[in-house]
Amino acid sequence: MLSLLLPAMLAVQAMALMEVYVPEMPVVALHGGDVTLNCSFSVATPFNLSDLTVFWQLTDTKRSVHGYREGHDQLVDQAESFANRTSLFPAQLGLGNTSLLLSRVVVADEGSYTCFVRVQDYGSAALLLQVAASYSKPVVTLEPESNLRPGDAVALTCVAYGGYPQADVIWQDGGGRNLTDNITTSLVANEKGLFSMTSVLTVVLEPNSTYSCRLINPLLGEEGYASVTITGQNIAFPPVALWVTIGLAVCLLVLLIALAAVCRRKIKESCEEARREAEEAKMLEEEESKTAMTLLKS
Template identity: 30%
Template sequence: MQGRVFSCLLLFGFHTVLSEIFDVFGPDDPITVSVGEDVVLECQVVPAISLNTLEVRWFTSDSASPVHLYTGGQDRPDVQDKDYQGRTELFKDEFPRGNASLKLKKIKVSDEGSYLCYIDSKTHHDQAVIDLNVEEFGDWPWVHVEENSKGGLCVVCQSDGWYPEPLIHWVNGKGEDVTAQSETEFIMDSTGLITVQSRINVTSDSVNKFSCFMENQFLSKIQEAHLQISDEFFPRVSAWLVSFWVFVVLVIMAIAVDVMIHRKEDKKIKALGREHWIQIDGYHKNGIELMCESNGWFPQPQISWTDGNGQNLTAPSEINYQRDSNGLVNVQSSVTVTKDATNSFKYLIQNKLLKEEQEAAIQIAGRFMIKYSFIFKINTLFTNSIKTIYTAVRT
């Protein structure tokens, strides 16, 4: 009789040990998530035994403290890594089905890496590795023109909020890849996101149109901006005169829209215009003239100009509308800004029926506004002197 009892106890213990043998599985492919989003790191125990009395530990190889720890039937935030406190959660209602997945909230750049899901029943343990990739698609590039160290012009393409470092491409007006001629700098901010600044030198014999492309390889998405410099800003004069007459031109932040939109609403045809350009058209007696042109609108769009302080400059601007052979509207608008105006200007064009708009911005370096003022005074003094001499001769 005692032998039978011993055998039953042995079989029961052996069955208990076998019932606690399990495997832990996670996804084979890395998980990709954007900064600020929430993500679930999946972890499953097979066979699906209950996790209520087991230890569930999430951790990374970079930290001595756990990302999240469940043991003794409760969470242990007191031993949790401080960087993850308040941002993790287990699905306890899924514990009876062997689901040990972890929800990680408000993703940071620093969260990128490999995570280990470790399950321990005291008699058996296993773990799975889950890889997490963090990405962020940056802002539209801001293009402007500066003087370089050699006294020439330099086109600068800048964009904030990227992760990881984007690929940079430059293409000139002939469609040639000129990336090798550029210099690119990556600056990481306190949150881990990256600001990109890429420069390319421009000479008087260069093609005067440039396109800047920034690509996030994980997302296979591209931001782009285009710039065109008027030939007037490459005068054929001696070097000392160039310092007076060359104005820095920033021409567009243009997001090229190559797709015509045709919809019917209340039997009306609507179209959102194609790419538009701001161009510094030259200098005049009253200031510097800015001109913006855009094609392919219907119905006739509304135009507005504002300066960096938000002051409306539309009233003194000139706007011309023309229809092409397809009945679409081409619009050209110009405005003259003085040396007393702010050096930042914005052009907004709106399709009211589509409730969509496009904008372009331009910034003129302050030193070139000062140069314009100085040159204008010299021209005025020279003109007055000529008039005085002419009057004296006639007398």
């Protein structure tokens, strides 16, 4: 019935227009919550509610959101997605308040809404509804997590869930340098239209480095923060250098053992030579003593 009434309302637009007021700025609603789409009008003379017609519809698709005529809600043509979720403020209608209360907001509700009002004159105005949802606290992980070596390329992944709309992602290092140019970000929507965001930053690994990820919801102004610090203890000693060190240590040990063996042999030979020299000297002394005795006796 309202669908038949609307063309008639439009037909009188050229005859007389009334002022209808809606917010100029977009209306932001939280996913799952309720939101009021403000709309009001002014007339020069008092009127009866039976003379008031209010019609809310989606601006782009022309689908009916809520209707009111002859003192009652008219919901026959209401789009199924809005069933049991819309209401006016009956006590405020006589004061020119034709605002719409939309309950249990979902992502699909986002868009432009037009408020049509007619008493004796006719007027309309459109407003924009935006939907927002908070993201979970982001979490940063790195891949690979082990066997890391200085100079390796490491992928740092920042993940957050259940938010809307797409968040702005900012990566920084420990010195505050912006690394956002080196990232790739992907979005996956669930059955409710809420996003899971994954942002990947690839860096060349340095010991004792900190990397942080910030997610900013542009509608709510909320920020989520997470960071990861890669310390020297987390970085494995390079395998090649390790084997070289082990090889050098083994060679040094063998060299020390060989040197000790040579020194021991040299010392032993020196001791034996000294002992032989001492024995020879003793024998020579004994012979000289015997020769001297023989000469004395003769």
